[in-house]
Amino acid sequence: MIVETGHYALALALAVALLQSILPLWGTRSRDSGLASIAVPAAITQFLLLGYAFTALTYAHVVSDFSLVTVAENSLTTKPLVYKIAGVWGNHEGSMLLWVLILATFGATVAILGHGMASELRANTLAVQGWISLAFLCFILFTSDPFMRRFPAPIEGQDLNPLLQDPGLAIHPPLLYLGYVGSSIVFSFAVAALISGRLDAAWARYVRPWVLIAWIFLTLGIAMGSYWAYYTLGWGGFWFWDPVENASLMPWLAGTALLHSAAVMEKREALKIWTLFLAIVTFSLSLLGTFLVRSGVLTSVHSFASDPARGVFILVILTVFIGGSLALYAWRAPSLSQRGLFAPVSRESALAVNNVLLAACCATVLTGTLYPLALEALTGHKISVGAPFFNLTLGPLLALIVLLMPLGQSLAWKRGDLLGAAQRVTVAALGGLVAALLLVAVVRGGPVLAAVGLGLAVYLIVGSFTDVASRIWARRQPARVMLARAVGLPRSAWGAAIAHAGLGLALMGLAATGWGVERIATVKLGQAINLGPYQATVENLRSQQGPNYSEVLAHTVISRGGAAVATVEPAKRTFPARQITVTEAGIVTLGFGQIYISLGEQHADGSIDARMFWKPLVTAIWIGAVIMAFGGIVSLSDRRLRIGFARRAARVRAAANPAAPQPAE
């Protein structure tokens, strides 16, 4: 009965979404706040219903109820419990349910924490959430029902593919979805502003935490997916410019631009219309990302037709939401009051340039991803747009963004002093130059681009903290005062510095790939292979039995200057029943670099083919991404951005009372 009540909860949630998408709007249109406030219980009820439905589906997976088609197709009684649970969202139907559940969670959060928000804005925002929810629930119930039953129930499930049973793959989709769906809240805010025609700095402040949350999760999700590909696929690469990856990168680029333009809007009430546009674009790209990955359109345009109902539904959702919101934008945006002209040299204009560059990056990725699809649909030719295209087009754009980042941070709001800012970043620029020159001197003959990239990275990391440092440091001030200033500095300033430095670190890791060493060789036992500063020696091969596979392990010693520093056992697993062979890459982290060994064919004379890499600083890429996300969290903790903001504001007001001077919170 749990299964069918879960199923009914889903249908009930659909009905609630229908009312939630109509009644609050009617309320705000007719100025009836009682009617409009129905959005709040509706959003909360929807969250409870979908939470119950998701729990019921999870229960069915855990107890292996194979009368559910999704369970039968994706589970197995002997699967470990963790993967039974991860299996809930490891397929199209379940992942869509997770999507709406996250949507409803965000909706309920706005409903509960939004007391400080203008009640009209809250009602309209929740109504727009209702539309999205309604569309997805229709899609789920009528084309991708996770609760579809089949009788007679099979005695056993089908999926046993051990490759997909990986902790990385269990966590990666929910993170990415939190990012995608987080942008839906921002979208709802944007459409609500278009409907009511009111758009001010306060709006930007309500929206910023949500943009930040979506951005943090997207950053982590992308980094996680990239690391998973790196360690499982055995090719030593971490980014393949694959359409699935691009699909997550595009909302990230648009979201990053949105993050910055919302800051301008909050501070200076400028870039309002552009911010709205970015909010719509970010969500549109998230929708595209969700469907690109799940619809199978990527493997071939023609697979879209294999399930026409689903394909048509997806097209309708994309058209209605993207086309509809853009049409609303075109109609309403001109009537919104534009304010806040700004000087050409100021932080806001630097941020505007950053926005233009990020938008150009995003458009480039979009072209590179969709052009092959469009070409295949129109002419039937299959082409692939790969790394060379993206490296050539995005490389210069990224370099420009990085060059401007510390400069922009050092400019003041309203009217900046370009010369002063340039002076302030001189230290950083010098640091970068010295680093690049030193590297060229030390690693003679290394690739020029790598040295340039590393110099840029050092410049960015040092430059990120230039602004913070110049605001704290003052001549002839005791350290105590400087510490007080550091603590008093808005957390968002710290967050920005940390996130920018994180990008610098990631850039460092990317640049260092230029000094990487790759050897593809037939390795004899005992033969030392030079990998940069290290030597790898395969000492012996041994076989071992796993539960349903046999594996060959190559016991490899890594040494430096004759002294052993680590051992690693890359493996090759053979699953005879399914006749699949998988390589388990052997990875050793030494400092920030990694030795990466993946095995190939074994030969009769005892030698074995292997790909061996020395990847200096490679972990900096993911550490950098995690630091970026951490910067986002620090920024989110800024008291001005806390969601229950009005109550805080009251306390701040008390604190600001001159009669009772207190340190800032």
Next chain:
Amino acid sequence: MTWAVFAMMTLAVVLALARSLSERREGFGVDDSDVAFYRGLLAEANDDVRCGLVAPEDAMSTRAEIGRRLLASLDSASGNLLRVSRRRRPRRASAVLAIVLVLPLVALASYLKVGAPSQPDMPTASRRAGGNFTPAAAISEVETRLAADPDDGRGFQAIAPIYLRMGRFQDAARAYRAALRLLGENAQERAALGQALTMAADGVVTAEARAAIDQALADDPKQPVARYFHAAAIEQDGDKDRARQLWEALEADTPAGAPWMDAVREHLDGLSGATQSNVEPRHSSQTRDDIAALSPEQRSDAIRGMVEGLAEKLSKDGLNLQGWLQLIRSYVFLGERQKAEAAAASARAHLAGDAQALARIDELVGQLGLKG
């Protein structure tokens, strides 16, 4: 019971939504939140001055600008305040109507379109009556053995039919191929390979499947599975007369009660009536359909009987040598050696008159290292 729970869920939702409509408040006031927001900005500006982050004279102009923005925001809000509509009662009444009528109707209608209200949960634990035979356990056991010795043809031979029954047709085809490669030619398994390939292609006899079936027929022209799919292939090619002949011949040779009889008759009916374009692989889904007709308790028995069903069939019709050999092999690979030995004994008893068959049984018992 299920319906009562549905009704309670619906009632709870209706009450939760309708409650907010009882609120008398109407109209949107000038939002305090905006004022609070700009007050917050002012407080921040003061903080900045206190911490020495901003010079006091810069802060002055910032404060002035915040003040201007606050006034502008209040202006736009009061503009909206003027048009408050008066007729609240009919509006609220229709909202209540929507909650009380539309909500349950939409929920019910969409649920009835997709739901299966009368079906209970079916956790696997509740579906196993007695015995602990589960295909997953059997498969993982055999897969473990295969991992230890990938050239164990008998392992593939045992696992292939289980894959086939579970609907993992690609895996079944791979296992049959491996078994044929390792153990040599065998018409029954060659035919089963054809069946697996056909079912993997959604019932279309592909060229590869056809080759396997033809080879099986060349070895053993009487092999029923091969004959079945051969006829299906001919029918699929559009040669209806020839297909009819083949189906009729197969029907004539099929002993009463054979599991594929119904499917053969269906094909004959299809040919005499409307044309049937696609081949529904009835033979194998037959077991599943039979299980469908049973009650849950009987169903679990039938499931457990995937192997034991074969034993039962053999106890009635004990002259099927291939069946006995399969049963003995299956028991051994499920680790039930005693049952395997018992099966070998009954096989000998049933086939006592057939010296050739007895030799095959002895050979297999020797190979598997069974007692007896």
